[in-house]
Amino acid sequence: MPMTPSTIELPVTADDYRIARYAAAAIALTVAEAALPSPLPGIKPGLANIIVLVVLARYGWRDAAWVSLLRVVAGSLVIGQFLAPGFFLALAGALCSLGVLALAQHLPSRFFGPVSASVLAAFAHIGGQIALARAWLVPHDGVFYLLPLFATAALVFGTLNGLVAARLLSTPVATPATTATPSTVEPGP
């Protein structure tokens, strides 16, 4: 079927391509992670946050926020959770951790690396989720009974994700490749 040339031009910037590519990577990790069994609802490795941390360190908070929120929305669409309770919990967690990351990126980088950002974001994620769950899903202080377990998971996975992000960031060869591609980028497969 012949394509009629579109009369609407949506200018796509290099930023858009970059954000879309990282968001796609984060969504892929979200979907992969959804296949993993979880001992408790709410305890997940949060692998997509590795991408958010890398984007934060490389391109700043604005891009990280885009990637994180696109990940939540599109990821929930893919796994069929859009507008389900899990979606709102993920959104609350993502918003809280983005808020904390906005502050954490001002920590002196001489002493604090991606692991600190990751652990802080993981705790914020859990905090946001528990707060929403307490306010909306389980209006009872009983949810706080699970807090130690969630906090332990946040510490463990936050540390691991942070280490992976730090390792990805410690290889500077990738940076020119990523920033150079948008000029020659194809609209995708």
Add this chain to the structure above:
Amino acid sequence: MKERIPDGLREMLAQATGAGHLPWRALLKPGDWLLLVCAAALVAASYPLLWRGGVADRAIVRRDGQLVTELALNVARKYEVTGAIGTTVIEVQPGRARVLSDPGPRQYCVQQGWLTRANAVAICAPNHVTLQLAGRGGRNDAYDTLNY
């Protein structure tokens, strides 16, 4: 299959599996260690803080929902309470309490045996009597079980 993987992810996977990286330990800066130690201490502290409430220190006896008496769990004694169909006997020993006898036909509250944890409860419904243990002022007093 390979071309379906987004570029960013493929690049990251390639990096993650690639050799010649810094050792993991070199990725942690001093502040990271400090933060990890503080976080671990907070997490460890949250367990006793939020999961206490196992220790009971008094038994609360109610009839028709009205408080009849509170018995401290440090002295062994027996207490009789007159309910709707007869007399329920509560037995208290240091750290635990039970319904020793009850006029109810099915004896559920008697067969429940010793109660030891805060918020545990034995209900003698036919006689309108309940025995409940309480802990000392913990936040967890508000609930006794949790399920999904």
